[in-house]
Amino acid sequence: MELKDCNREVLNDLKFLKGLLAAAASEAGATVLGESFHQFNPHGVSGVVIIAESHLFIHTWPECGYAAVDIFTCGDSVQPEKAAKKLITELGAKSHSILEIQRGILDTA
Amino acid sequence: MELKDCNREVLNDLKFLKGLLAAAASEAGATVLGESFHQFNPHGVSGVVIIAESHLFIHTWPECGYAAVDIFTCGDSVQPEKAAKKLITELGAKSHSILEIQRGILDTA
Numbered sequence: 001m002e003l004k005d006c007n008r009e010v011l012n013d014l015k016f017l018k019g020l021l022a023a024a025a026s027e028a029g030a031t032v033l034g035e036s037f038h039q040f041n042p043h044g045v046s047g048v049v050i051i052a053e054s055h056l057f058i059h060t061w062p063e064c065g066y067a068a069v070d071i072f073t074c075g076d077s078v079q080p081e082k083a084a085k086k087l088i089t090e091l092g093a094k095s096h097s098i099l100e101i102q103r104g105i106l107d108t109a
Numbered sequence: 110m111e112l113k114d115c116n117r118e119v120l121n122d123l124k125f126l127k128g129l130l131a132a133a134a135s136e137a138g139a140t141v142l143g144e145s146f147h148q149f150n151p152h153g154v155s156g157v158v159i160i161a162e163s164h165l166f167i168h169t170w171p172e173c174g175y176a177a178v179d180i181f182t183c184g185d186s187v188q189p190e191k192a193a194k195k196l197i198t199e200l201g202a203k204s205h206s207i208l209e210i211q212r213g214i215l216d217t218a
Contacts (some may be wrong), residue, residue, distance in 0.1 A: 002212065036145040038159055046164065048157050050147055053154065054168055059181070061213065068212045071180065072168070101208070103111065103177045104170065 001069040001084055005094035011062040014039045014047070015016050021049045021056050024083035030073065032057075043071060053078045058087075074104075110178040110193055112181065114203035120171040123156070129199050130158045130165050137192035138164075158216045162187045167196075176200060183213075 010016050018037050025032050033103035037047035043062045054072040063068070069073055071080045071088055088096050119125050127146050134141050139160035146156035152171045157164055163181040171178070178196055180189045197205050 004215065033147050033155075034145045036143045036157065036159055038142050040161075044141075046144065046159055047164075048159065048164065050145055050155055050157065052149075055157065055166060056183070057164060057166070059159075059163055059183075064213075064215055066213055066215055070180075070181070072166070072177075072179070074168075093117055099210070104173075104175055105111075106113065106173055 001087070001099075002097045003067040003069060003088060003091055003093035004065060004096065006065050006067055007013075007088070007092035008065050009064045010091060011060040011065070011067055012043045012045065012094055014045050017045050017047055017058060017060070017066075020087065021047060021058060024090075025049050025051050026087045027086050028071075028073070028078050028080055028083035030078050030083075042058060054056065072103075110208045111179065112178060112197060112200055112202035113174060113193050113205065114178055115174050116201035117171045117174050118159060118199060120169040120176055121152045121154065123154050126167060126169070127158070128154055129196065130167060133192035134158050134160050134165055135193045136184070136195050137152075137180075137187050137189055139187050139192075152174075158185075165172070165189075165192060176202070180204040181212075 034057040055071040143159040166179040168177045
């Protein structure tokens with residue numbers, strides 16, 4: 001997910017982003033297993049929440065109002081679109097694009 | 110990156126995968142900032158290495174010989190293809206596919 005023209009202040013707020021990713025995972029019905037966040041100097045945050053159903057990642061460039069988000073899920077119990085919607089809203093993204101990729105398409109030989 | 114027909118034993122070896130992801134990041138010229146790994150029961154590993162230039166992620170399904178890998182980098186100093194090559198080799202992937210996606214294409218208005 002590409003999030004543009006976001007609220008620049010929240011993009012640099014590690015504490016806010018940590019809570020937001022956990023809340024987005026929860027909203028999607030995912031089970032949070034772990035997390036790791038890093039604040040860059042002078043600005044920018046990278047953070048991941050590992051969920052039982054894979055992961056949510058965010059990298060922010062506050063100076064550009066831009067965030068790259070990956071929502072990687074597996075199974076049928078999670079609703080990634082709910083996490084996406086929460087992130088778009090809470091980051092105040094005025095424009096966004098979503099690319100959906102199917103992973104692990106295996107031959108059933 | 111989709112890695113198929115891998116060595117199933119190593120796909121379930123958290124310790125090996127932790128070392129491999131760090132080594133792949135290093136091979137690519139990236140700076141490792143943090144990591145988080147999780148072993149699933151009865152099998153499967155999820156793991157991330159956060160680098161100064163973004164992240165490397167792996168999710169494994171040993172029972173299918175399959176691993177999904179994301180190599181997310183920014184800037185010109187990192188060579189993600191070197192990390193990719195190392196992962197393909199060390200996991201013994203007999204077949205693989207790589208999809209490259211440009212992120213953060215911003216208007217320079």
